[in-house]
Amino acid sequence: MTGPVLEIENLSLSIGRHAILKDVDLTVRAGEVVGLVGESGSGKSMTALTVMGLLPHAARTAGSVRFIGEDLLSATEDRLCDLRGDDIGMVFQEPMTALNPVKTIGEQVAEGIRWHTGANRPEAESRARAILARVGLPEEKFPLSRYPHELSGGQRQRVVIAIACALHPKLLIADEPTTALDVVLQAQILDLLRELVAENDMGLILISHDLGVVADMADRIAILRRGEVQEAGETASVLREQKHPYTRALAEASTHVPAWANAATPPGDEHRLLELENVARHYPGHRKGLFGRGEPVRAVDGVGFSVRAGHSVALVGQSGCGKSTLARMILALDRPTSGKIVFDGMETSALGERALRPARREMQVVFQDPYGSFDPRQKIETSVAEPLHLMDERMGRREKRERVTEALVEVGMTPADRDKYPHEFSGGQRQRLAIARAIITRPKLVVADEPVSALDVSIRAQILDLFAKLNDDLGLAFLFITHDLTVARAITHDVLVMDHGKIVETGKTSTVLDHPQTDVTRRLIAAAPDLQRAITRRLTAG
Numbered sequence: 001m002t003g004p005v006l007e008i009e010n011l012s013l014s015i016g017r018h019a020i021l022k023d024v025d026l027t028v029r030a031g032e033v034v035g036l037v038g039e040s041g042s043g044k045s046m047t048a049l050t051v052m053g054l055l056p057h058a059a060r061t062a063g064s065v066r067f068i069g070e071d072l073l074s075a076t077e078d079r080l081c082d083l084r085g086d087d088i089g090m091v092f093q094e095p096m097t098a099l100n101p102v103k104t105i106g107e108q109v110a111e112g113i114r115w116h117t118g119a120n121r122p123e124a125e126s127r128a129r130a131i132l133a134r135v136g137l138p139e140e141k142f143p144l145s146r147y148p149h150e151l152s153g154g155q156r157q158r159v160v161i162a163i164a165c166a167l168h169p170k171l172l173i174a175d176e177p178t179t180a181l182d183v184v185l186q187a188q189i190l191d192l193l194r195e196l197v198a199e200n201d202m203g204l205i206l207i208s209h210d211l212g213v214v215a216d217m218a219d220r221i222a223i224l225r226r227g228e229v230q231e232a233g234e235t236a237s238v239l240r241e242q243k244h245p246y247t248r249a250l251a252e253a254s255t256h257v258p259a260w261a262n263a264a265t266p267p268g269d270e271h272r273l274l275e276l277e278n279v280a281r282h283y284p285g286h287r288k289g290l291f292g293r294g295e296p297v298r299a300v301d302g303v304g305f306s307v308r309a310g311h312s313v314a315l316v317g318q319s320g321c322g323k324s325t326l327a328r329m330i331l332a333l334d335r336p337t338s339g340k341i342v343f344d345g346m347e348t349s350a351l352g353e354r355a356l357r358p359a360r361r362e363m364q365v366v367f368q369d370p371y372g373s374f375d376p377r378q379k380i381e382t383s384v385a386e387p388l389h390l391m392d393e394r395m396g397r398r399e400k401r402e403r404v405t406e407a408l409v410e411v412g413m414t415p416a417d418r419d420k421y422p423h424e425f426s427g428g429q430r431q432r433l434a435i436a437r438a439i440i441t442r443p444k445l446v447v448a449d450e451p452v453s454a455l456d457v458s459i460r461a462q463i464l465d466l467f468a469k470l471n472d473d474l475g476l477a478f479l480f481i482t483h484d485l486t487v488a489r490a491i492t493h494d495v496l497v498m499d500h501g502k503i504v505e506t507g508k509t510s511t512v513l514d515h516p517q518t519d520v521t522r523r524l525i526a527a528a529p530d531l532q533r534a535i536t537r538r539l540t541a542g
Contacts, residue, residue, distance in 0.1 A: 003069070004029050005171050005203035006051065010063035013043075013050060013227075020046050021227040023063070028171065028203035033194070035218030035235065036207045037250065039456040040427060043227040044207045048173045051205075052090055053080035067171065086116040089164030093176035095156035099148040105132070105159045106144025113166050131162045135192060153319055154185035161192065168200045175207045179453065182318045182483035187527040190217055209456035211254045212529030215239055215538070223247055236538035239531070249458065254531050256461035257490045258468035273444055273477050274307040274330065279339035279349075280501075281325050299325040300336070301501035309444065312471055312478040314488035314509065316524065317498035323481045326498070327447050330479070331365055332356050344444060361390040364438035368450035370430035373437075374422040381418035384408065384437045391441065407436040410473075411466055428459030435466060439474065449481045464491050485528045489513055497521045 006028040013021035021043045028034045036044050049055055051065055053072060065072045067088065072080070084090075092098040100108060109128035113119055119127065129139050135158040148156055157177060164172060174193060178186040194217065197204045208214050214221055215235060222232040223246065231244040242248045281300040300322045307313050315323050328334040329341060332348045341349040348359050364387060367373045374383050384404045388395060395403070405415045411432040422430060431451060438446050448467070452460040468491060470476050480492055488495050488509055495512045497505040499520040505512060516522045 005068060006205075007066045008047070008051075008063070009066075011047070011050065011065060012062040013046060013055070014060050015056060015058050019227060020059075021050070024224075024227070024229055025232070026205075026222055026229075028205060030170070030203055031197060031201045032220070033197060033204045033206055033218045035214035035221040036205055036224060037209065037211060037214050037221060038224035039209060039250075039458055041226075042224040044224055045175055046227075047224070048090065048175055048205065048207060051171075051173065052084060052088065053077070082116075085112040085164075085169075086167050087170050089167075089169040089172045091157075091160050091164050091172065091174040091177045093179055095153065095160045096148060098160050099156060101148055104145050104147055105137075105142070105151070106146075109144075109159065109162050109166055112163060116167055127166065128162075131166045132159070135159075135162045135165075136188075137162070154181055154189065157181065157185075157189055158192070161189070161196075165196055165200070169202055171203045171205070172196070173205045173207070176209070177206075178208075178213065179210075183485065183524055183527040183529070184318050186213070186529070193217070210529055211239065211250055211457065212531040212534060215531055215534035216529060223250070236535055239535050240539065251531065253457040253461040255486070256457075256464065258461075258465045260468035260472065260491070271309045272306045273309045273344055274479075275340075275342040276306070276330075277304050277340045277342075279303045279326070279329060279336045279341060281322075281329060281334065282337045298501050300329070302339075303498075303501070303503050304339075305496055305503060305506060307445070307477055307479060310471070310475045310477055311494065312467075312480065312492045314480045314482060314492040314495040315498060316482055316485065316488055316495060317520075318483065318524070321498045322501040323498055324449060327365075327449055327479070327481055331363060331447055332359065357390055361387075361441050362443050363445040363447065364441065364443045366431070366434050366438050366446060366448040366451045368453060370427055370434050371422060373434045374430065376422050378421075379418065380404075380408075380420055380422070380433055383422070384418075384433060384440060387437060387441045403440055404436075407440040408433075410439065410470070411436045412462075426459075428455055428462060431455065431459075431463055432466065435463075435470070439470065439476070442474070443476065445477045445479065447479045447481070450483070451480070452487060453482070453484060460487075467491055483524075485513060485524060497524070 004027045008024055008026040011021055011024040024047060036047065038044050050061060051072060061073055106125060106128055109132060110124035113124040113127050125144060129144065132142065137155060137158055178189050181189060193204060206214060206217055218235045220233060221235045221238050223230045225246050230246045231238055238247065239251065242251055279300060280302055282296040282298050284296060303326060317323055329336050336349050340347060343359050344362055346359050348356060381404050384407060385400050388400055388403065404418055408415060408417055413432055452463050455463060467478065471478065480487065482488055492509050495509045496503050497520060505518045505521050512521060513525060516525055
């Protein structure tokens with residue numbers, strides 16, 4: 001094929017009075033990966049939706065978007081329906097949202113094949129079987145009759161890629177395809193996309209806020225900010241020279257390490273705030289026949305460790321290794337099958353709900369999804385004040401309001417934010433609000449479950465700075481559950497590496513990550529995106 005697959009020239013987009021894109025230029029050739037990088041709200045996804053013809057009715061566009069010479073902005077809806085899923089495929093960020101929960105994976109892959117080719121059901125299923133095998137889901141292990149909820153996050157993303165690539169499109173758009181995946185699964189998905197580009201000679205637009213991922217994958221890169229391309233060109237050249245201040249800011253945020261007073265010398269308090277002894281959590285095995293069951297699933301298997309007061313500890317590992325199950329038991333939201341959990345002198349694993357109230361006051365949680373953490377119908381004051389019901393003393397409305405204000409100010413928000421609703425804030429601001437709610441009772445331990453994985457690099461840097469400040473100012477102990485080793489390195493004193501329900505390596509963060517002793521840790525480190533390593537590799541290869 002000669003000539004570009006996609007040519008975007010002077011593309012402008014507005015919705016109502018809001019200008020979303022301003023004179024965007026982008027070219028994608030066959031067999032080429034082009035990275036589209038920028039913070040949330042920069043216009044990355046809106047560029048993709050413009051190409052796909054999926055804009056809201058109120059949208060107004062100018063400029064041109066040509067797919068193999070055909071102007072997509074003037075194409076009819078029927079023509080766009082012919083192109084979508086056939087010549088142009090798209091992989092969305094959240095696979096569980098992209099997939100239909102009431103249809104099997106076989107039905108969903110075969111649907112587009114039948115629609116675009118007119119194939120009968122057996123033919124479409126045969127082709128669906130082949131493409132699912134190609135993306136690593138062979139029928140002997142993953143039958144077509146499975147539903148999305150029966151697959152892991154990485155497996156669901158493979159199904160989405162299979163749907164997008166079933167008809168060998170000439171252009172594939174991948175919008176943050178690995179954001180919610182652990183580093184090993186992320187590396188597998190990126191390798192798969194790279195292989196599909198080479199096999200089918202298709203163009204790929206990789207949308208991401210992670211410069212490390214884009215530096216490793218993309219041949220060329222375009223950096224967006226507030227709907228405008230700030231810098232574009234060959235990937236290694238752009239990221240090495242960093243001519244534009246915004247490019248430099250993104251690169252610095254990608255490798256940001258907080259100015260953390262306790263980083264090298266954590267508090268000397270030897271008090272063991274949290275202790276786990278041989279903790280296990282088993283679930284019943286899958287049914288075998290009418291009466292039998294298989295071996296129990298050992299989600300957590302003989303785990304033991306301690307967290308000292310004021311210390312920050314990372315719990316890292318692949319998806320499905322047992323991190324979140326372990327966190328639920330620490331928070332007393334789930335009971336261990338065996339073993340003992342002692343928090344601040346109380347054996348929480350043996351306490352009833354009423355007796356747990358003092359412990360619950362001293363431990364709080366920050367969840368991964370800041371939007372899902374809040375009731376959209378409640379004002380921020382009500383949501384942030386919610387944990388105060390755990391306090392022994394009764395509080396009047398005025399005192400509660402003062403406590404909320406104090407917590408908001410501590411996380412960098414303003415007193416006026418009390419009277420707003422969650423939808424009025426950005427993702428980073430919502431995560432700050434979630435942290436305010438976690439610290440309002442002045443707990444001794446905060447469990448943070450993937451607190452920055454959904455945030456872009458600059459917001460992530462701000463939240464890491466906030467965690468470091470809270471550790472310095474309040475002496476909080478943190479347990480960070482993460483698959484991002486850069487987060488572990490930036491913000492924790494010690495690290496625990498988990499695999500198949502067991503702790504396989506533990507020690508000082510810098511020691512474990514610089515000198516790993518197990519294959520599990522080495523795989524995690526090797527799979528983690530690294531901006532400088534990717535640039536060096538590209539320059540050496542060039």
